[in-house]
Amino acid sequence: MSDKKGLKLMNPLRSIFVAGSILGLSACAWLPFSENTGIGRIPLEDIEPTVRFIEKKEEPIPQSDIDEVSTEQVVESYERLMQSPHPEVQRQAMRRLADLNMRLAGYKAYALDSGQELESLSPAIRNASYAKAAELYQQTIDQFPRQEDDSAIRYQLSRALSLDGKQEQSLEQLDSLVAVHTASPEVVEVEFRRGEAYFLRKDYRRAADAYKAVLDQGTGSQYYDKALYKHGWSLFKLRDYDLAILDFFPLLERLLSEQQLNSEVKAVLTDLIDDTYRAISLSFYHQAGAETVEEYFKTVGPKPYEYMVYERLAQLYLEQERFQDAADTYLAFVSGNEFHEQAPYFQLKVVQTYIDGGFPSLVLPAKEEFLKKYGVKSRFWRQATEIARKDLRPHVRLNLDEIASHYHANAQESKKPADYLTAAEWYSHFLLLLNDEKDVAPFHFLMAEALFDAKDYQRAIVEFEQIAYTYKQYEKREQAAYNILVAYQTLIDNEKQDEAKKALKSKSIEYTLKYADVFPNSKRAPELVLRAAEELIVFERIPEAIAAAEKLLALPGQKTQKQADRAKIIIANGLLDLKQYAKAESAITRVLNETQLTQKQRDEFREQRAQSIYKQAEALKEEGKLEFAMTEFQRLSALEPNSSVRVNADYDAATIMLQLEKWDDARTALESFRKQFGKHELAKGLSEKLALVYEKQELWGLAAGEYKSIGATTKDPEKAREISWYVAELYKKADQTTEAIAAYKKYVWTYPEPYVQATEGRAKLVELYKQAGDSEKRDFWHAKIISEYKKAKDKNNARTSYLAANSSFELAEPLFESFQNIKLKLPLAKSLRKKKSAMDKAIKAYGDIGKFKVAEFTTASTHRVAQLYHVLAKDILNSERPKGMNEEEEEEYGYLIEDQAFPLEEKAIEIYQSNSNRVLQNVYDEWVKLSFAALADLQPARYNKQEVIKPWYGVSL
Template identity: 35%
Template sequence: MSKSVNKDFEGTPQLKESMVFSRTASGRCVLAVAIGAVTLALAGCPSQQVQTLADLAIVELPEEPEVQLPTLDVSSLQDSYQTALANTTDPAARRLINLRLADLEAERLEQLQADNPGQIVKFDSAIEKYRAVLGETAQAGGSESDLAYLNYQLAKAYAMQGDQERSLDALGQVQQVEKASPFFVETLFRRAEADFNAKNYRAAAQGYWSVLSQGNSVFRTNAEYMFAWSQFKSQNYRPAAQGFVRLLDYLAEGGSFEELESGKQRLVDDSLRVLAMSLNYLGGWEQLEGIAKNGSQRKFHSLLYKTLGDWYLEKERYEDSANTYLAYVNHYPVSEAAPGLHLAAIEVYRRGNFPSKLIPAKKTYVENYGIHSPYWAAATADARSGLQATLHAFLQELAKFEHARAQSLSGAGGKRQGADARIKAGARTAYLAAAGYYEQFAETFPADTLTPEMVFLSAEALQQAGDHGRAYKAYDRVAYEFGKQGAEQRAAEAGYAAILAADRMAASDAAAQASLWQDIKTEASLKFADTFPEDARALAVLIGAADNLFRKNAYEPALQAAGKALDWQPAPRAGQKETLYLIVGHSHFELQSFAEAEAAYSNVLALPNLKATKRADIVERLQVAIYQQAQELLAAGNKQESIAELLRVRQAGNSPTASAAQYDAINLLLELEDWGRVIAEVADFRMRYPKHKLVATLMPKMILAHEGSGDWVAAAGELVRYADSDVDEETRRGARLVAAEHLEKAGEIKRAIALYRDYSHAYPQPMDQQLEVQFKLVNLYEAEGDVYKRNFWLKKLGANKGEGDRAQYLKAYALSDLAAQSYEKFRAIKLTLPLQKSLKDKKRAMEVAVADNRKVMDSGIQAFATRANFEIAEIYQQLSRDLLDSERPGNLSDLELEQYEILLEEQAYPFEESAIELHQVNALRTAEGVYDEWVKRSLASLRELLPVRYNKQEKALEWSDEVY
């Protein structure tokens, strides 16, 4: 091709290599010439007579093993065809040979030009031959196909000559000859190229579009490319961009651009470059989606954004470049190309010195492609591996940035009085962000040597942010999960920090969660002590865990932890021992291991410098432990051993527990009737606890003990004290009464009488008891021989108003006794002279005695009524007898004496009759079933008074044993 042709196509290097004019293959004995599908036999092959090029049929050769033939150069072929021409007279065959000679000439010249790039090669000889064949064919009436081919080859020769005008004229002849010709599309293409070279870009664009309108052809790629270029040159940037996109679509159909041959790869690169310029003129990346998107992403979609971004970067338009890269990222965040373009944007910010945008872009990168992103979830292992290097760097950088920012804000807030809440909130947000990046690093790179440190720093940040729950988990991981994976220096520190974090959670969280965090703190403390026993804080942590376990009622684990702490080396200090012994003691106590609890409390009391206030409490606990051991023995039926334990309680000192234990011991001694020990322990209790509320309740126990031991006087004294001290009136009344009874039983009659007498005066009610006391006094005064005082109480007893049987009985008893005394007084009066005077006294006494007995009879108590009835009868009989037996005056004559006696008999007789009547009343009681002593005595008196009637002798009848 001439230099002029090269010049016309400047700026489109791909076109030079893709311009294809059909060439004829050479170098074989049988040559297939692609001119309307013609086969020509040469070099000894028989010739065929044909009328036109189109009349020659295709000859199919049989399949034979390939034979390596000698290669003939063009000159040799030309010589062969010249020989054939000389030997051929047939016009049609000669035209074919001339055509072949023209083709060989054109091929020779092309080869010459190719071999000598710097040399100008003239194609006149080939042009002359084609024109001659064209004239002969036209004159012979050749077909349109033959003419089209000849004009096409002629146009090619003119083009190679550099004569574009004649080349176009020849192509015009092809276009006019036959639209269906295989050269028609190329003709359209060559004319469009001519317009483009002439800078008639709009016409060129129409021409290229005409080529594209014909469908697929060998010119499609170049037509698409040149159409887009023509639109670009015409400043129609949107159609230009769309054209380049269509070209790229076509080129991408066979696979990725990297798989294309080098020429097409350069075509892709140039298309992308011009597309970027077109988009820039249209407004940049914001126009890209409207032009490039076709329902979904194209294979090369990301390449469009990258090319535009790269173009901006070349022009140092940094923000436009970064925005273009990020636009793709925003549109297609899960695309495989997104991470690369995001990184490209970050690099642009770095090169352009945009620090304010660099950190946010890196944060977005981590959000978009980090381990928690949808991209990561859907990515392949290879894709993830490709991200890791960047994430490794970015996560560290972002974590340190946020941590430093948080510390700066915290420092600023701390310098201000009443730091601004917004500053504090900002610092907390930054700490949480830093923690998030540290955590994400650890999750993304679990086996990395930096991971333990990252987790520790995340815990520190969370702690500063007040998120103690998450901080605990992070500290715990550093302390126990990583082991020797780079965490040795941090392990103990993290383990202790985990305990503090759990403690803060327990102090600040809701009630239910607080309990849970207390448990977590305890578990962390135990683990710390086991894992880091050499740490100076381990013992204190273990003691704290034991205390927490005890407070949570986990007594067995608390004992284990406390026991381990007590065995710690170096040994716990006195204050620590005090705490541990108390945990042991209290835990054993709650587990009802009271002997072990006592031992632990004893250990506490043995510690030096124990505060008095604490000592009192511990003594109390120790005494309770002993007390409970006594209760266990009692439950097992070992009363004596239980008493011994109860009394051992007081050895630790006087206390409420000691008093309760001694009181229980007294009760058990009462049950065992160990009266002497009861008396001794009650006395001891009174001495130890004179103001104790139970002292009053000991009096009945003491009374019972004295009674049990037979010391009725002491029992009575206790009862009197009891009566004097008790607030209950009824209790005092009963105590006094029982005290009097005890004194009576002990033979202390005077003291008993005094108590009975006081009782009778003090407690008129209840009447039944009052009457019994009066009855007691009657009997006691009788025993004392004090008739006067006895009668005093008899009269009270006889005057009672009680309605019950016992009251009536005692009333009758008293009246009967008083009546008996009246009867005895009556009997004691003798009838002496002067009779009138003594008889008067006698009758007065009789009246009193009869009246007293009448009262007895009125009582209705039969046991006493028969006696009263008898005594009245005896009074009358006695008076009658006394009258008859009375002293006679000594100065009476016999007659006077006789008359005097008759007079006495007359006076005595009525009294005797009255006596008989009264005795008969008693005697009649037998019919009622009454036959007591007084009825018997009345019958005896009647036998004396009425012997005929009442002194009959009984006769025993003998019955025959014979049976009639």
């Protein structure tokens, strides 16, 4: 057993052999092919065959009885055998060692390409090489010449040299082989390989000779088709294009026949066939192109694949963007094979080539040529089978549609009769191409129209008559029949001779009657009867037109609803024109109730009815019949609410209601008017009218809303200010607190001047917020009154001072309450500091009120300051005592507390006295009285002669 790196003899060696064989043979006789990506645009000498021949030949490996033997052992065995005294043993060992080196070298190359490291391979594989194999083969030939397998060994020697990169030496071996071993079994393959090698060296003459040697061996060789293919290419490379074709065409025929028989290799054959076509195309391309093709087939006669040769040559030209040459190639085939089944499609390819090549001027003629040669009026079409016609019909129809449309459009642009006649001729093809009425009728109609536009009216009448009275389902039958009338009318208009014109009119009338018989339900049938009424209107003979329309309505059966409607419309419009408004209203109502109208027509007639009613109402108003006029105006609004005069009618009715002092009705009418016509010009004075009505009905809030609108639109600033104040007062009067607040706020922010009235507005806001229970916003406006007072300075008066003092007092009162609510608890020092702090804030607030010099609030604030001292003294005396004191300690603590409270009480008495002394200044209000009451409680001997007064704010004095 060998080491783990050794290669096992059985399957591993077989893998090495197969890989080596593939690597060797896939190189196509020792030289790699270069890939070709297309012929390019020139030079054509660089063009190569695209099919490459690769054989994979696997030689059998003799089986061994030994299960596992390392490669090193095999090599050593062969090397020992090479020292054998028996020559045949030496020769066999030498050759087998050469073969083994070939396989191991192949495996080494495969392993290294797969990413393995050289060191990871066994020594035998690492040391193997194609050079060593070649050396052993050469040694075998030299030491043992002229053996039976000499040709095979030389062949292997050639392979080893090729794989070792010694291509010239390899080729020399092949040359030597065919020179010496002419009858060798390998000679056909060797000749083919020589051809491949010389072809790759671009030695096309020698390559051709080698391929010729293969061909000379007969068609039975597996290399015959390949050699024929490459022999042709060699001649092509030698620019012997005419000779190359002599190879390519026989090859093509062999391949085509083989393709029918052998489905297993169909894909490979397809590729080879495809490239053979390409080679043929290139050969013709390098000669005279389509001209050479024509000459060739004239010589050999028609072939089933002939059209494909033209096709591939044309495709080659297209690849080179030689569009005209491609088109000429297609045309060459068509020219020589006009009735071939592929000829129409080649003509279509000419069209597509011109399109792709950007030759718009050639496209249309090519399409015309297609239709002339293969359309419905061509010889090809007449003799073609129904299947061929069926296949061609879509192409004919498509191109015919385009050609006919083109010439029709051209005619419509030029307006030349001759051009219209050309279009009509092309449309006539559709009559032969199509059988179904629904398909052919539209084109027949277009043909008739073209004749009409060509001013060939008589021929147009013939075609229109056929369309109208032959086709049964065509949707434009009636139109065709009507076009006959138009054609006659045109002839009548162009006719100068009276007699001839009379005869044409007679024909027109005759056809009109026929029209009415065939199309009794058509809207045009009664139109002939109606025409008289229409013409009377044109001539402004209104009464007669009305009479004619009434007569039409009396006709039985034939008239359509639309024609009856038209008659009723004539009557209604006529009466309106005659200013017979009452009758017109009745006739218009009939039109609206009985006729089929578009929405636009219906709107117009409703408008006309509204105008009729409005005119009747105006007449009543002018006669002084206000109640009747008002009723008519209201009837108009109810009957025609969307009419343009409805707004005038509503306004006129409301105005009459005001005149008649119908306040409830006026309110309803004016509110409705605003809702529907608020943006109308008449609505501009609506607020004044509604304000009047609301005040008459004591609807203060609604009145405020109207004045608000008036104020928003007035351009007089002073008037706007007055209205703004009045709006607020009305909302307050209506008890609409929210709206009143908003109105007063808008006033004071918008109109800070005059200052006094703005202050009154702020006072109103204080009052309203107080009612609403919103203390935060109430206090905001208290503060605003005070701040504005300070800014106003000389503008202030007694009223603003009073309001400012009141606001200051109201803002101070919460401070007094906060002070009162603080209880003196243990630890006394802490709660006493808190209470004194609250007291200081309150004293400061009350002290500022005196600046306003309003007696009522001066006495009130003075009394409150005295109360602050008085309450603090009492709270100290009644404060919580510490726990755990004995009787003596409690007595001592009481003395201390009294010492604290006594000065405060004295201060309170002093302030009460200063307030009570205001009686000397003739001030004796509620607060002075309260101060006297407090003094009577504190100093009863001196002040208890007065009436007892209850303490204020629940404070026991």
